[in-house]
Amino acid sequence: MKLVWLRNDLRVLDNPALYSACDAQQGVTVFVTLCPQQWELHDDAPLRWALWRNQLYQLKHQLSSLNIGLRVLTMHTYLEVPDSIAKLATELNVTELHFNYEYPLNERQRDRSVCQQLEHQGVTCIGHHGELIIPPGQVVTGQGGMFKVFTPFSRAWRQVYLNKLPEPLGMPLAQPAAIDSDVLPKELNWSLLTSTNEQVLNLWPVGEEAVHQRLVDFVDQQESTYKQQRDFPAINGTSKLSPYLAIGALSPLQCLQALKVNQAGDDWLGSTWLNEIIWREFYRHLLVAWPNMSRLEPFRPEVESRITWRNNAEGFDAWCRGETGFPIVDAAMKQLLNTGWMHNRLRMVVASFLTKLLGVDWRLGAAFFMRHLIDGDFASNMGGWQWAASVGADAAPYFRIFNPQLQSEKFDPDGVFIATWLPELTAVPAKKRHLPGAGQEYGRPAPIIDYKAARKAALDDYQQHG
Numbered sequence: 001m002k003l004v005w006l007r008n009d010l011r012v013l014d015n016p017a018l019y020s021a022c023d024a025q026q027g028v029t030v031f032v033t034l035c036p037q038q039w040e041l042h043d044d045a046p047l048r049w050a051l052w053r054n055q056l057y058q059l060k061h062q063l064s065s066l067n068i069g070l071r072v073l074t075m076h077t078y079l080e081v082p083d084s085i086a087k088l089a090t091e092l093n094v095t096e097l098h099f100n101y102e103y104p105l106n107e108r109q110r111d112r113s114v115c116q117q118l119e120h121q122g123v124t125c126i127g128h129h130g131e132l133i134i135p136p137g138q139v140v141t142g143q144g145g146m147f148k149v150f151t152p153f154s155r156a157w158r159q160v161y162l163n164k165l166p167e168p169l170g171m172p173l174a175q176p177a178a179i180d181s182d183v184l185p186k187e188l189n190w191s192l193l194t195s196t197n198e199q200v201l202n203l204w205p206v207g208e209e210a211v212h213q214r215l216v217d218f219v220d221q222q223e224s225t226y227k228q229q230r231d232f233p234a235i236n237g238t239s240k241l242s243p244y245l246a247i248g249a250l251s252p253l254q255c256l257q258a259l260k261v262n263q264a265g266d267d268w269l270g271s272t273w274l275n276e277i278i279w280r281e282f283y284r285h286l287l288v289a290w291p292n293m294s295r296l297e298p299f300r301p302e303v304e305s306r307i308t309w310r311n312n313a314e315g316f317d318a319w320c321r322g323e324t325g326f327p328i329v330d331a332a333m334k335q336l337l338n339t340g341w342m343h344n345r346l347r348m349v350v351a352s353f354l355t356k357l358l359g360v361d362w363r364l365g366a367a368f369f370m371r372h373l374i375d376g377d378f379a380s381n382m383g384g385w386q387w388a389a390s391v392g393a394d395a396a397p398y399f400r401i402f403n404p405q406l407q408s409e410k411f412d413p414d415g416v417f418i419a420t421w422l423p424e425l426t427a428v429p430a431k432k433r434h435l436p437g438a439g440q441e442y443g444r445p446a447p448i449i450d451y452k453a454a455r456k457a458a459l460d461d462y463q464q465h466g
């Protein structure tokens, strides 16, 4: 019997671990490990795990049609994982364990402990790279190191891709006889999920087929205008595939393949959308090259050492609730609180607002995002926050401080996004919806800071000792 350990790779297609384990018809059991306390420690959003659970329900049917059993191992933290898997391996007389790598440090340490214990009892453990198109360590500078800047990384990444031309894997081989599965529904209602708004989950249908259709629809109908539309939050101009990439219901290679199939010649190589997928790869490669980032250390400690985070509790609280009095910031935060997702342009705006204008440590913002994002992803989230705070690889220069009003006027010119999430402002003329403090007569808060003074304070902070 072979075992496949699924984590954030809940799919049957293009799943290297599953595909390899099924290469011969020896019988395969898939299992998942539930560690709710660990997830809470990692600030994972209940919504994200609810999506994961829903996808798992769908996956169970697909697996059973391939005669593959699904087992659920429930525990508290990663510390209990090795023993629990070892027990399952003994029970099923397992010869091989397959899994797709996860790159943050805790997960890599967990996997090392599991492999040590299993190999001790004669089980061969085989890791695969299913979460990335190009594995870490394969896109390197002339000197063999990791790139610190995105553009040369993305150029080199394209070259490595063209040399290898990886293709998504197909359906794994069906196994000879049906294997018992655990019953899923009840045990997956762990306490972490009780705060989940089930209605929000309706926005995010699961199932590999549905997710793939979403990908194909985006590539067919929207990818060609992505470059022009992707910065305007009132327009449905981006793919919204991030939650599915985060739980692995979809692989990045499937995204790239869909793009290639859709575009003639080599046009896909210059696609702006592909560039965003490469950003995702960049942040994962960085995490492996600089393990300290997994300990929430900045890529550029010399910049962060200049800053004394003010961490004003009232300001942070107002930001979290979407009550700063800056309409675009507040509308964005309401979008996050109500849907579990936020438009990329606005993630940059609210992160800049929190770190630079309020002087709050980026780690607090990153943790709040993780607790609410349905697409919470450690590498991309930390990359985005370090970028905004100017302490990351290829980050925004320290003097780049988004002016919320100007961002709002430029990217939500008719105030449509603002009015969607702050309906009180519908009564305010569109042009005035961007102003700090707009709509106080309708119950909106006064601005919690003076933009110019806050900007000056941030510049002073960042320039200290600089």
Ligand SMILES: Cc1cc2nc3c(=O)[nH]c(=O)nc-3n(C[C@H](O)[C@H](O)[C@H](O)COP(=O)(O)OP(=O)(O)OC[C@H]3O[C@@H](n4cnc5c(N)ncnc54)[C@H](O)[C@@H]3O)c2cc1C
Pocket: 230, 238, 239, 240, 241, 242, 243, 245, 246, 273, 276, 277, 279, 280, 283, 342, 343, 344, 345, 347, 348, 351, 369, 373, 375, 376, 377, 378, 380, 381, 382, 383, 384, 385, 388
């Ligand atoms: C402060 C901050 C925090 C972020 N936190 C997360 C997070 O927790 N999870 C997450 O998936 N993304 C995060 N991002 C990146 C980005 O905002 C989202 O990936 C994007 O908004 C998802 O929407 P989409 O699927 O429509 O993206 P599209 O524009 O359609 O892009 C396609 C895919 O490319 C990837 N991608 C796009 N932009 C980026 C980027 N800047 N960095 C890395 N990958 C990218 C995503 O997987 C996305 O689904 C963050 C960005 C910032 C600035």
